[in-house]
Amino acid sequence: MTYSYVLYDLDGTLLDTNELIISSFEHALGTHTPGAYTREDILPHMGAPLYEQMENFAPGRSEELVATYRRFNIEQHDTLVTAFPHVQDVLRELHEAGVKQAIVTSKMRLTTEMGLKLCGLTRYLDAVVTLDEVENHKPHPEPVLKAMELLGADPKSTLMVGDSPFDIGAGRAAGVATVGVKWSLRGEEGLREHRPDYLVGDMLELRQIILGD
Structure with missing residues (x-):
């Protein structure tokens, strides 16, 4: 060994979990920052802690983005993982x-x-x-x-x-x-x-x- x-x-x-994560980001960003980001903007940040990622996308608004992300993520989890x-x-x-x-x-x-x-x-x-x-x-x-x-x-x-x-x-x-x-x-x-x-x-x-x- x-x-x-x-x-x-x-x-x-x-x-x-790639599709679940990307879809969750798209949902959260689309809800709070509509039209500001694409799927291609999300990919380079995957792997970092969620709050850190959201702070990069929307400084000062990470709490609300994370809450929206997590609601969607949990709802869709078993379907997409x-x-x-x-x-x-x-x-x-x-x-x-x-x-x-x-x-x-x-x-x-x-x-x-x-x-x-x-x-x-x-x-x-x-x-x-x-x-x-x-x-x-x-x-x-x-x-x-x-x-x-x-x-x-x-x-x-x-x-x-x-x-x-x-x-x-x-x-x-x-x-x-x-x-x-x-x-x-x-x-x-x-x-x-x-x-x-x-x-x-x-x-x-x-x-x-x-x-x-």
Whole structure:
């Protein structure tokens, strides 16, 4: 086994929440700042904490935008969220092999748990670190370090997996190896420039890296 501890971002990494997130942004921005932003304006900010993103779009109005976003997001959640291919099978196999696994996400706990339950992943996880458990958010290392503390993880045996520069930056700052997933909306080249230790095309490739086979 190459890595005994694996930390995953959630949205865009394990769960295909891309359409839900973009639609939620479009709804909130269309409600409060009609005509000001397009889908293309939203994509570069995905992965950052929600309040931070909304403050960028509408300074001083983030509270109302976040409230509108979250209402829509929760209402549409179960209709628009699915797991990416092989996610459940790979997490189950790693769990059975003794790999300790955790979620490190900038989402609030409510919607994090909704997604994990919907896609049948909760049973394979040993820890979940959300927006609600930390003061600083990715790319700050605090969420990664918090997850490692909960797992009792050794940095040399830990892997951080994500779809954004925020995930790669947080993992690097915490002193662990990093993986960028090529199914990110940013695309392979959008992640390569941030120099993750690995880039993977699917969950089966990630499994091979973790188990060393």
